[in-house]
Amino acid sequence: MLSARNLHVTFNAGTPIETRALRGMSLDIPAGQFVTVIGSNGAGKSTFLNAISGEQGVDEGAILLDGEDVTRQPVWTRARKVARVFQDPMAGTCENLTIEENMSLAFGRGQFRSLRSAVRAEMRDLFRERLAMLGLGLEGRLTDRIGLLSGGQRQAVSLLMAALRPSRILLLDEHTAALDPRTAQFVLELTARVVSEHRLTTMMVTHSMRQALDVGDRTVMLHQGRVVLDVQGEARRGLDVPDLLAMFERVRGETITDDTLLLG
Amino acid sequence: MSIYSVWGALEIGLIFGLVALGVLISFRILNFPDLTVDGSFPLGGATAAILIHHGMDPFLATACATLAAGLAGMVTGWLNVSLRIMDLLASILMMIALYSINLRVMDAPNVPLINDPTVFTVLQPEGLDDYVARPLILLALVVAVKLLLDWFFATQIGLAMRATGSNPRMARSQGIATGGMILLGMAISNALCGLAGALFAQSQGGADISMGIGTIVIGLAAVIVGESIMPSRRLVVATLAVVVGAVIYRFFIALALNADFIGLKAQDLNLVTAVLVTVALVIPLLKQRLRRKGA
Numbered sequence: 357m358l359s360a361r362n363l364h365v366t367f368n369a370g371t372p373i374e375t376r377a378l379r380g381m382s383l384d385i386p387a388g389q390f391v392t393v394i395g396s397n398g399a400g401k402s403t404f405l406n407a408i409s410g411e412q413g414v415d416e417g418a419i420l421l422d423g424e425d426v427t428r429q430p431v432w433t434r435a436r437k438v439a440r441v442f443q444d445p446m447a448g449t450c451e452n453l454t455i456e457e458n459m460s461l462a463f464g465r466g467q468f469r470s471l472r473s474a475v476r477a478e479m480r481d482l483f484r485e486r487l488a489m490l491g492l493g494l495e496g497r498l499t500d501r502i503g504l505l506s507g508g509q510r511q512a513v514s515l516l517m518a519a520l521r522p523s524r525i526l527l528l529d530e531h532t533a534a535l536d537p538r539t540a541q542f543v544l545e546l547t548a549r550v551v552s553e554h555r556l557t558t559m560m561v562t563h564s565m566r567q568a569l570d571v572g573d574r575t576v577m578l579h580q581g582r583v584v585l586d587v588q589g590e591a592r593r594g595l596d597v598p599d600l601l602a603m604f605e606r607v608r609g610e611t612i613t614d615d616t617l618l619l620g
Numbered sequence: 621m622s623i624y625s626v627w628g629a630l631e632i633g634l635i636f637g638l639v640a641l642g643v644l645i646s647f648r649i650l651n652f653p654d655l656t657v658d659g660s661f662p663l664g665g666a667t668a669a670i671l672i673h674h675g676m677d678p679f680l681a682t683a684c685a686t687l688a689a690g691l692a693g694m695v696t697g698w699l700n701v702s703l704r705i706m707d708l709l710a711s712i713l714m715m716i717a718l719y720s721i722n723l724r725v726m727d728a729p730n731v732p733l734i735n736d737p738t739v740f741t742v743l744q745p746e747g748l749d750d751y752v753a754r755p756l757i758l759l760a761l762v763v764a765v766k767l768l769l770d771w772f773f774a775t776q777i778g779l780a781m782r783a784t785g786s787n788p789r790m791a792r793s794q795g796i797a798t799g800g801m802i803l804l805g806m807a808i809s810n811a812l813c814g815l816a817g818a819l820f821a822q823s824q825g826g827a828d829i830s831m832g833i834g835t836i837v838i839g840l841a842a843v844i845v846g847e848s849i850m851p852s853r854r855l856v857v858a859t860l861a862v863v864v865g866a867v868i869y870r871f872f873i874a875l876a877l878n879a880d881f882i883g884l885k886a887q888d889l890n891l892v893t894a895v896l897v898t899v900a901l902v903i904p905l906l907k908q909r910l911r912r913k914g915a
Contacts, residue, residue, distance in 0.1 A: 409793065435795030442790075450786040452853060453779075461783050464776055465795045471772075474779040501853060 358385040358525045363417035377403040379581035390558040392568040395578035401561045410434040421524045436466030439523035441514045441531040448514035451503030459483045462517030508539030528560040565597045627751045633870030634758040637863035640842035642812035650785040650805045655711040656696045659718025660689040660810040662832035664817030666722045669731040669827035678739045682818045689814020690807040697806035701799040730828040738822035766859045834890045841897045842866035
C-alpha cells in the first residue's frame, strides 16, 4: 500500500515565481485499490505523482510503500516497487530499441542486471503471450523497432511492460491524454483489464472527469496541493460528471473565500 | 600508392577502428559527446611506451595503458554525473588535464620505442614481413573487440546502457542507475581509445605528446563514414560499419597525401581530415536539397 504523509513541495522558493505545488498533501491507498486523481492545472497532480516515483524530491513529509520509507530513495531504487506509464507515448519506451528489448528492460525492473543475455527464449514466449492479448498483431513483431509503432500501440505496450513485474503501486500519468479518442478508449479499457488481472494497486491521474468516475474504485480531487475531495463506494457510484463539476466549483469558491479571509 | 602504403593505411585504419568503436559507444550509444579521446589516446600510447621502455612485458604494458585510459573516461563520467558538469565541458576539462598528465607519464615530450619488444614483434609469425604481420594481428584483435562489444550490448547490463543513452528517464523508471551506466560506458569507450593509442605507439615506434591531436575528429569521421556506407539501426552492423569507416577514411587520407599532383604534405593531415568530415556531414543535407528540387 501507499502512504503519503503531509508532503510539501515548493518550486523556486524565495523568488517572485515561487510556486507551492504541494501543501500538506496526504493520501493513503490500500493494497489492490484503483484510485483516479483529478484536479485543474497546477493543482499538484503531476508533482504528487513525480514525488511518489522519486523524480521530484519533497521538502517535507514522508512517502511509505508497504511501510518502508522511500522518501529519500532515488528513482531507480524505488522502481523495485513503483511501475509507471508516462503521458507521452515516446517517454515510456526507447524508440531505438526493439519491442522485445524494451520489454526485457521492463522485465528487469527491480531485478539484478547481469551479463546474461538480455532477451532469452523463455522471455520471448512470455512477451508474445502478453502482446497477443492486445489483439494488435504485435506478437509477431518482437524484433521491430518500437519507434515504428503508433503512439497508441506504444502506450499499450508500456502498460504491458509496467505489469511484467510486481509493483506496490502503478502510476499512470494522464496516459491516454496524448491519444485520439478511439485509441484513448482502447488504452483505458486495457488499463482496467491489466489492473484487475494483476490486482495492481493503481493511481491514475487524468484530466477527464468522465474517466475519473468510470474507472477505478475511488476518486480523489486535488486543489492547491491538497486533497479536497475523496469519494468511494456508494457515494461515488451515485456521482455523475455535473456533480463532480459542481463540487469542483464549490471547492474553488471556498478556497478563494479562505484566501480572502487570510488577506483580511 | 605503393604496396607498403596500402598495408600501412590498413594498419592505421584498423587502429583507428578501435577509436571508432569507442566513439560509437560515447557519441551514439550513450549520447555523450566525449572529447576525452584526444587525451586518452595519447595516455594509452604514453603509458604503454614508458612501461615497455622500462622493461615491462608489452602485453602487460598494453593492458595497463588500456586500464589507465578507461579510468580517465570514468573521471569524465564522474565530472558529469556527480558534479553535474555539462557532458561536453566535462570532457574538454579532462582532455586538457590529460595533456599535463601525459607529459608527466612520459617525463618528456616523447618516448621512442626503437629496439624494444612490442606486441607486434612478439606476435609476428616467422617468414612474414612486419608490415604485413601488423595489420593482420590488428585485424584479428579488432574483430575480437567488435564481437565482444556485440555480445556485451546484448546482455542485460549492455541493454541497460543502451537504454540510458536512448531514454534516461525511462531507464531510471525501469530501475537502471543511469549514472553508473554512464561511468561504465565512458570507461569502456576510453579504454578502447587507450588500447588504440598503446598499439599506435608500438606500431609507429614511440609515443609523442602531440599524437592525440584530432583523434576525436578521426573517430567521428570513421563513425560518420561508416554509417553513411552501411546505414542500419542494428548494433552488430554499426560496430562493423565504424571499423570499415575507419579503414576507408585512412585510405582516403593515404591517397590524398600520396597523390603528388594535389601537392598535399603530411602536415596537411588534420586539414584534410576536417574537410573530409565536413563533406561527410554535409552530404545528407545536399541530398535532401537535391531531392526537394527534383520534387
